[in-house]
Amino acid sequence: MNYSQPSKGDILIVDDTPDNLRLLSTMLEEKGYEVRSVTNGATALMGIQAQPPDLILLDINMPVMTGYEVCQRLKANPNTQEIPIIFISALNEVFDKVNAFAVGGVDYITKPFQVEEVLVRIENQLTVRRLQAQLLKALEQERSLNQRIEEMAILEERNRIARDIHDSLGHALVALNIQIETAIALWQDDSERAYAFLTEAKQLGSEALQAVRQSVSDIRSDISSNPLQGQLLEEAIAKLVQEFHHTTGVLPECHINLSQPLCNQINTVLYRIIQEGLTNIYKHAKATEVSIAIQTTPDSLLLTLQDNGNGFQISQNRTGFGLQGMRERTTALGGQLEITSDVGGGCHITARFPRSSV
Incomplete structure (x- = not known):
């Protein structure tokens, strides 16, 4: 040999x-x-x-x-x-x-x-054995890949639920906190207005509780929640705008120009980005002007959300769960999210989605 x-x-x-x-x-x-x-x-x-x-x-x-x-x-x-x-x-x-x-x-x-016969019969069987070994290896790799895919799907579902809890529950709790703070400030001098704010806070508390129940239901049933609840996107955004106005006294300018109805997935993502953006504005920005615009172009769908508030350093705000959720939702549909801001210069959020996502 x-x-x-x-x-x-x-x-x-x-x-x-x-x-x-x-x-x-x-x-x-x-x-x-x-x-x-x-x-x-x-x-x-x-x-x-x-x-x-x-x-x-x-x-x-x-x-x-x-x-x-x-x-x-x-x-x-x-x-x-x-x-x-x-x-x-x-x-x-x-x-x-x-x-x-x-x-x-x-x-x-x-x-x-017969030498040739012996060699042919041996090589035939060794070839079959090698192919069997390769098949077993491929099957094991497939099982491992399927397990990995399943683990990633579970992780993505957990992230989705976490985003939904943050977006819906966080939005309600921030508004609730503002109402209570306002009621406390007015309690001594204007009890009637304070009472009105407390009544609104109670309603927001009920909404927060409903959001918790919805999230628990989603976890149990493993079904994606639909925050629009059958509403048109324009109606759902109008409600967010009115809530923001009622809470902050600032009425956002809103321009929605769609050439065709959008699919449920893109509607949900647009709604969540606007909801999270407005929540961040009245939590941190102290803005006096806010604008929302959604429009379609020949090759994309464009969402912009802009305010003239405090702004922030982008490099120091990469780990916030709200911004992370916006990016994850946009990327999941093949889109791109761009956030430009600076201290004292307000914030400008742009989400662009390809026509194939719409």
Whole structure:
């Protein structure tokens, strides 16, 4: 055997005739196979357990333990049952082909050996074994990939629920907090107005509770929530604008110019971006002017949300969950989100979606 070349396969020959062992071993080693030889079934079984070969050439008529018995034991063992076994038989011997295949043999060769025939039969079985190994590896990779996809789907669903909780519940709680703070400030000097703000706060508290219940329902049912609840996008945005006006005293300018109705997914994302943007404005911006615009172009859908408030340093606000949620929602539909802001210079949010998402 040429040891400078990699082995073409590990073959075990089991035959009680030394001349057969020498002939087959020489033949196979010259062709690049790694060959081991034993003269009886018991030794073969021990060697196979210690180092399973890629293929076994097994003589049928051996004393003490026949080739049939050796094959049956190997096929009964999960660790060795996949090893292909080619039986060896002499032309003048009684060879039960049906029994040979019944006990697990895959092929047979006869003495005297024809070199080309032996090599072809061996290589055929080794090829089948290699293909089986490749198939098993591919199936394992597929299982691993499917598991990874399932894990990613679960993670995405958790992120979606987290975004929905943040967007809907966060929006209500911020408004609730503003109402309560205003009521406290007015309590001594104007109890009637304070009472009105507390009444509004109670309504917002009910909405927050409903948002919690909806999120719990989503988690249980694993169904994406629809914040529009059957409303047209324009109606849902108008409600957000009125709530913002009622809470802050600032009435946003709103321009929606759509050439066609939008799909539910894009409607939900647009609504959530505007909702989160308005929430951030009255939490942090102290803006006196706010504008919202949605329009379609020949190749995209464009949403802009702008205010003249405090602004912030973009580089210092990359980890906020609200901005992160906006980016994730936009990216999930193949869009791009751009946020420009500076301290004292307000904030400008642009979300652009390809026509294919609309």
